[in-house]
Amino acid sequence: MRITPPSGWWALPLGELWNYRELLYFFVWRDIKIRYKQTAIGAAWAVLQPFLTMLIFSLFFGRLAHIPSQGLPYPIFYYSALLPWMYFATALQNATNTIVENQRLITKVYFPRLALPLSAVLSGLVDFGISFLMFIAMMIYYRIHPTAALLWLPLFLLLAVLTALGVGLWLSALNAIYRDVRYVLPILVQFWLFASPVAYPSSLVPERWRWLYGLNPMAGVIEGFRWSLAGAGHPPSRLIFVSVSVVLVLLVSGVAYFQKMETTVADVV
Amino acid sequence: MTETVIHVEGLGKRYRVGERERYLALRDVLTRAFSAPLRRGPRRTPDYLWALRDVSFDISRGEVVGLIGRNGAGKTTLLKLLSRITRPTAGFAEVRGRVGSLLEVGTGFHPELTGRENIYLSGAILGMSKREIDRKQDAIVAFSGVERYLDTPLKYFSTGMQMRLAFAVAAHLEPEILFVDEVLAVGDLEFQKKCLGKMQDISESGRTIVFVSHQMNQIRRLCQRVLWVNDGQIREEGSAGKVIASYETSLMRGAQNGQGDAGASVFLGWEIAGEGNTLKDGLKQITLNFMVSPKAGVHRGHFGLHIYNDANLLVASWGFEEVMLEPGLQQLQIMLPYLPLRPGTYTILCSLYNGGNNLTGGHLLEVWNAIPFLAVDTLPLSHQQDNWAGLFNIPADLKTVARVEKKA
Numbered sequence: 001m002r003i004t005p006p007s008g009w010w011a012l013p014l015g016e017l018w019n020y021r022e023l024l025y026f027f028v029w030r031d032i033k034i035r036y037k038q039t040a041i042g043a044a045w046a047v048l049q050p051f052l053t054m055l056i057f058s059l060f061f062g063r064l065a066h067i068p069s070q071g072l073p074y075p076i077f078y079y080s081a082l083l084p085w086m087y088f089a090t091a092l093q094n095a096t097n098t099i100v101e102n103q104r105l106i107t108k109v110y111f112p113r114l115a116l117p118l119s120a121v122l123s124g125l126v127d128f129g130i131s132f133l134m135f136i137a138m139m140i141y142y143r144i145h146p147t148a149a150l151l152w153l154p155l156f157l158l159l160a161v162l163t164a165l166g167v168g169l170w171l172s173a174l175n176a177i178y179r180d181v182r183y184v185l186p187i188l189v190q191f192w193l194f195a196s197p198v199a200y201p202s203s204l205v206p207e208r209w210r211w212l213y214g215l216n217p218m219a220g221v222i223e224g225f226r227w228s229l230a231g232a233g234h235p236p237s238r239l240i241f242v243s244v245s246v247v248l249v250l251l252v253s254g255v256a257y258f259q260k261m262e263t264t265v266a267d268v269v
Numbered sequence: 270m271t272e273t274v275i276h277v278e279g280l281g282k283r284y285r286v287g288e289r290e291r292y293l294a295l296r297d298v299l300t301r302a303f304s305a306p307l308r309r310g311p312r313r314t315p316d317y318l319w320a321l322r323d324v325s326f327d328i329s330r331g332e333v334v335g336l337i338g339r340n341g342a343g344k345t346t347l348l349k350l351l352s353r354i355t356r357p358t359a360g361f362a363e364v365r366g367r368v369g370s371l372l373e374v375g376t377g378f379h380p381e382l383t384g385r386e387n388i389y390l391s392g393a394i395l396g397m398s399k400r401e402i403d404r405k406q407d408a409i410v411a412f413s414g415v416e417r418y419l420d421t422p423l424k425y426f427s428t429g430m431q432m433r434l435a436f437a438v439a440a441h442l443e444p445e446i447l448f449v450d451e452v453l454a455v456g457d458l459e460f461q462k463k464c465l466g467k468m469q470d471i472s473e474s475g476r477t478i479v480f481v482s483h484q485m486n487q488i489r490r491l492c493q494r495v496l497w498v499n500d501g502q503i504r505e506e507g508s509a510g511k512v513i514a515s516y517e518t519s520l521m522r523g524a525q526n527g528q529g530d531a532g533a534s535v536f537l538g539w540e541i542a543g544e545g546n547t548l549k550d551g552l553k554q555i556t557l558n559f560m561v562s563p564k565a566g567v568h569r570g571h572f573g574l575h576i577y578n579d580a581n582l583l584v585a586s587w588g589f590e591e592v593m594l595e596p597g598l599q600q601l602q603i604m605l606p607y608l609p610l611r612p613g614t615y616t617i618l619c620s621l622y623n624g625g626n627n628l629t630g631g632h633l634l635e636v637w638n639a640i641p642f643l644a645v646d647t648l649p650l651s652h653q654q655d656n657w658a659g660l661f662n663i664p665a666d667l668k669t670v671a672r673v674e675k676k677a
Contacts, residue, residue, distance in 0.1 A: 001353075001363070001364050001368075002361060002362070003350060003356070003362040003363070003364065004356075004357065004361045005356060005357050006356045022399055023393050023394065026390055026393040026394070026399075030379060030382070033381075033382060034382070037422075104376075105377055105394065106354075107354065108354065108370075108373045109372070109376050110352055110353040264356070266354050266355040267284065267355055
């Protein structure tokens, strides 16, 4: 192995990441183990967080503001959107902070730094799984039968994971150098929530602005979740291809920026 | 022919100093960008510091190499570059083999996890596979001596217990090349001994170790070869005894400067005839030469010669009476049939009296702490364990002879 000054070229160290797959597994395992340590009800929080948010949304946006819900009961309408959204928001937050939180590790031992945001994004899937069980219970309660569209769900989930990873790579690298990111992030997440059809159906958005939605991959993800889980609305239109392209651009540029930052991170973080 | 596993050529690392770019806020970048066109005068160039510059060396498979030098000399930076934690600014290094680095005790430990969970986490971070940890878990636990608390969160451990557990994990790493940065300084004496023993085992199994320490007996005991890093460069490299002696001498010289009047010294220097300041064979005849230059003649003088070991114990001492010296440069020659000292660094103390010794009313001309130190760099011949090795280094053979009892 040759150790040289950083050059302008970068390459995605997929092979190396594969060699370190066990470490990646341990990072995910650590994140999950630690998340609910010293809490009284532990992993029940993974259900309670989206569930309570769903209650609040149902009460204020549903009962009080009478926002249309595509013919779905409000709890189902909101919970099916909060599932991917809660995952995305937490994964993004964890990925952004991961480099700063592990700075001791970074300055003391070598491993592909890419393992950190990757594990942050992956560990959120466990919470997603737990809160998904709650959704199944709600489906039974409301007697909603899933359709064949359910088969598309993993793809929408994958899109959510990749979106969180793409943006997370950018933000975690930026956060290592500019701590301002920490303060911008909550505002960004809040703005993004309202820019996505979580609290309202996308049909509320005027037709001529609809194309903008394609630029927000989470809009496609959330619409896709509602469609494949509860059969509401239409299958995602051609806009989903715009979303996929946006995610790919974010991902490739994110990896490039992250790799560039990686060469100096132990000196600046 | 030994195989080179680490090849370093012209390696350098530059850091920005002064206006440190840590916690750089976006605001600073923006204000700088906006005010740059308005600023008058020459642009302030940032100050750079070469933490390491133009370092080259080779290490062969199975060697145990010590890195010594003052704080801030660049030892840790060198280890960080070799273990890929940070990238060099210039030059390159080639490392062949699986690398394990131990720059800190307890890398990756998390206070909320239990002792057992931390063994896995830290082990994985240091480069062990899960299967490897499964296999070594019992040995790690036994080595650490914290069995009872294994399922307690680490935050309830005492610092000492955390250290024990951390080192136990690290000690069971089995990389082909191991970088260790001053981590043996933790724990109580007994535990330190255990760790040193473990390091010795590792080196005996043919693996390569690069080891930073400020404790010279550790270095002397573990390392065959030593690199002395000073101001980001390799100042000297060679056998442990020799390099350590010149390093300690330089520390000593630094401490002595500013004290006493060096110009008035009678003693100018010393050497072992033909060998410099390093004793390579304590069992053959040697001659010690002391260069002196008294201002006035010495008549019926007394020359005292004392050798102390690093624990400041007087190991050997001689007094020579009736010493006659002319003014000006000359040499005092002491012939010794042998000097069987254990390997290590020794201080030579000389005293010179005029007209008698300290008891017969002589006049003290000078007491001289000889510089450089005496390095004894011979094969160790005494007991293998440090605390039984004694002061002397004398060869001995064991023979079992049958003995017939005479019947009465």
